[in-house]
Amino acid sequence: xxxxxxxxxxxxxxxxxxxxxxxxxxxxxxxxxxxxxxxxxxxxxxxxxxxxxxxxxxxxxxxxxxxxxxxxxxxxxxxxxxxxxxxxxxxxxxxxxxxxxxxxxxxxxxxxxxxxxxxxxxxxxxxxxxxxxxxxxxxxxxxxxxxxxxxxxxxxxxxxxxxxxxxxxxxxxxxxxxxxxxxxxxxxxxxxxxxxxxxxxxxxxxxxxxxxxxxxxxxxxxxxxxxxxxxxxxxxxxxxxxxxxxxxxxxxxxxxxxxxxxxxxxxxxxxxxxxxxxxxxxxxxxxxxxxxxxxxxxxxxxxxxxxxxxxxxxxxxxxxxxxxxxxxxxxxxxxxxxxxxxxxxxxxxxxxxxxxxxxxxxxxxxxxxxxxxxx
Amino acid sequence: xxxxxxxxxxxxxxxxxxxxxxxxxxxxxxxxxxxxxxxxxxxxxxxxxxxxxxxxxxxxxxxxxxxxxxxxxxxxxxxxxxxxxxxxxxxxxxxxxxxxxxxxxxxxxxxxxxxxxxxxxxxxxxxxxxxxxxxxxxxxxxxxxxxxxxxxxxxxxxxxxxxxxxxxxxxxxxxxxxxxxxxxxxxxxxxxxxxxxxxxxxxxxxxxxxxxxxxxxxxxxxxxxxxxxxxxxxxxxxxxxxxxxxxxxxxxxxxxxxxxxxxxxxxxxxxxxxxxxxxxxxxxxxxxxxxxxxxxxxxxxxxxxxxxxxxxxxxxxxxxxxxx
Numbered sequence: 295x296x297x298x299x300x301x302x303x304x305x306x307x308x309x310x311x312x313x314x315x316x317x318x319x320x321x322x323x324x325x326x327x328x329x330x331x332x333x334x335x336x337x338x339x340x341x342x343x344x345x346x347x348x349x350x351x352x353x354x355x356x357x358x359x360x361x362x363x364x365x366x367x368x369x370x371x372x373x374x375x376x377x378x379x380x381x382x383x384x385x386x387x388x389x390x391x392x393x394x395x396x397x398x399x400x401x402x403x404x405x406x407x408x409x410x411x412x413x414x415x416x417x418x419x420x421x422x423x424x425x426x427x428x429x430x431x432x433x434x435x436x437x438x439x440x441x442x443x444x445x446x447x448x449x450x451x452x453x454x455x456x457x458x459x460x461x462x463x464x465x466x467x468x469x470x471x472x473x474x475x476x477x478x479x480x481x482x483x484x485x486x487x488x489x490x491x492x493x494x495x496x497x498x499x500x501x502x503x504x505x506x507x508x509x510x511x512x513x514x515x516x517x518x519x520x521x522x523x524x525x526x527x528x529x530x531x532x533x534x535x536x537x538x539x540x541x542x543x544x545x546x547x548x549x550x551x552x553x554x555x556x557x558x559x560x561x562x563x564x565x566x567x568x569x570x571x572x573x574x575x576x577x578x579x580x581x582x583x584x585x586x587x588x589x590x591x592x593x594x595x596x597x598x599x600x601x602x603x604x605x606x607x608x609x610x611x612x613x614x615x616x617x618x619x620x621x622x623x624x625x626x627x628x629x630x631x632x633x634x635x636x637x638x639x640x641x642x643x644x645x646x647x648x649x650x651x652x653x654x655x656x657x658x659x660x661x662x663x664x665x666x667x668x669x
Numbered sequence: 670x671x672x673x674x675x676x677x678x679x680x681x682x683x684x685x686x687x688x689x690x691x692x693x694x695x696x697x698x699x700x701x702x703x704x705x706x707x708x709x710x711x712x713x714x715x716x717x718x719x720x721x722x723x724x725x726x727x728x729x730x731x732x733x734x735x736x737x738x739x740x741x742x743x744x745x746x747x748x749x750x751x752x753x754x755x756x757x758x759x760x761x762x763x764x765x766x767x768x769x770x771x772x773x774x775x776x777x778x779x780x781x782x783x784x785x786x787x788x789x790x791x792x793x794x795x796x797x798x799x800x801x802x803x804x805x806x807x808x809x810x811x812x813x814x815x816x817x818x819x820x821x822x823x824x825x826x827x828x829x830x831x832x833x834x835x836x837x838x839x840x841x842x843x844x845x846x847x848x849x850x851x852x853x854x855x856x857x858x859x860x861x862x863x864x865x866x867x868x869x870x871x872x873x874x875x876x877x878x879x880x881x882x883x884x885x886x887x888x889x890x891x892x893x894x895x896x897x898x899x900x901x902x903x904x905x906x907x908x909x910x911x912x913x914x915x916x917x918x919x920x921x922x923x924x925x926x927x928x929x930x931x932x933x934x935x936x937x938x939x940x941x942x943x944x945x946x947x948x949x950x951x952x953x954x955x956x957x958x959x960x961x962x963x964x965x966x967x968x969x970x971x972x973x974x975x976x977x978x979x980x981x982x983x984x985x986x987x988x989x990x991x992x993x
Contacts, residue, residue: 326775326778330778330779330782330783331782378760378762378763380709380762380766431969431972431973435972435973435974436974437969437972437973437974438972438981440707440709440762441914441915441918441968441972442969442972444709444911444914445911445915445965445966445968445969446965446969448908448911448962448965449962449965449966449969452958452959452961452962453958453962455958456956456958456959460956584766584769584770587763587766588770591763623781623782624778624782625777625778625781625782625788627773627774627777627778627781628774628778629774630770630773630774630777631771631774631775631778632774633770633774634767634768634769634770634771634772634773634774634775635767635771637763637766637767637770638749638753638764638767638768638771641759641760641763641764641766641767642753642754642757642759642760642761642763642764642767643752643753643757643759643764644759645757645758645759646757
């Protein structure tokens, strides 16, 4: 017990423990692959090739990573304020609704330079609004944010089904989706941009939303570590009682943190709806909200960590699809298993390697002075 | 009159069938949460148990073997939750999320690898399932007005697990409210320090609560795949674990109110299937989605304290650190 409590040197905390955690998660994923009768090393080879081996794959990897950056950053930002936003799934979904409504209403009337920013703002505003209700209920009525955000995921899903089946469905369409947006409402694909600059690139769903994602990471970093509000977030997350005594208004922090978090999650809608599908469809956000939790935990709630973890999960998504194609025994849900394992070992069981590492360190340190004493 | 009665009986019978997994799951989670551990991994435990039960029943052609596999699987996941949250004092919500996602992935990965039917398990013959039990005299009495349909369609004709779920409510009430274990369980969720000071192990109490929770969610999952249905299909829990969690909160963490909440949410579900496409005079067609979200909306309203208010066990979510 005492060994576990004792603080470890910083390089172990930041450098060794996260890597050990991720390594355990992947080791167990390898065991699962072995258990279903496939060769884990072969699987890794196909996965890496499938994710980075050719230009089209890289495009897909980055496109998936874009979604993970948004949801991962959303979870990370709320974590800093001591809040667990488990509702990224619903906020992303509703964010997409915002994008869809704006583009459906104005795609033929407004010019793109006005239309696209408006769509982005709508995504953020809708996502923020969907997070604001649980935030208010937590701040003013004391209801547990985890439970209310879970409930809001289900409410969002039912709302979207209702809207798409009964209200927004394109006239004459058999499947529940809206009409396609006009060209002005579609974000440019990266391969189109490069082609107009004279560079050939294989076509992929990668679009300019990735720049928005990276911009959000920079802004989040500035916000968290270089503004008074960010300081308030981190102080509240570290010790809410002390923060309250220091004059920080906890309710405001809760509301602001959840709204910003919801806005970030809502931006998934920009990548998916304005960037790729060009129409509002069902379930475009499925899995990214929960994936964001894995990304935030793995990236240790730091924007740079979120980018790296998103790249890894983007690669897993894309490589996983390739893997399912090459080895029939493995399905793309293997990636879901890896996500679960990462959440387990980087999150809930993050303390697992602490005790062994502490004793190992003690062993090394005890050895050294003894040697010095002998000479 | 007769038609109205038949409809009501059918609706109530359907309510019992859909409420069964909710009741088992929510009452299992009641132990867990009253001991001070948040359990949002109900969905995952139930899904994994459903898969294990169907897989074992498909291989062995025995419903009991299926039940055993379901129990063991959910128990293993519950113990994993305990290992992370009690032994390593990890974040309980994170652990629950991990269990849900792991179960969602593993059931499909193993299902595809073992049975190669797109994530489904082979369809089970009657002897590998828990089949409806027809009570003595049900067919003879069926034609008697009022009592007949009530006895034949509502009381008789369910499988063993449905009756077990109905018995679970008074049993759980007795355990939690009237036994020494129950008293300690409630105490450890409110003031673990006091329980520790009294010389009772906080960890062992919480592990026992998790074991009960694991077993009950295991039965709930087993019910889904080898009693209510004849096979496992991917994501077959479809949010029922979360509805059970909502029922637990809506019932304010008390056995009989939780039981009532499960029946109510079950009724919503049964009604939403019946009301599909039905026009109600003056209102037009009731959107099915509206009835489907009612459990979630009601729980949010309840949590916000607008109807009665729900107060969680005081120590919930806080890992206990034994002092020296």
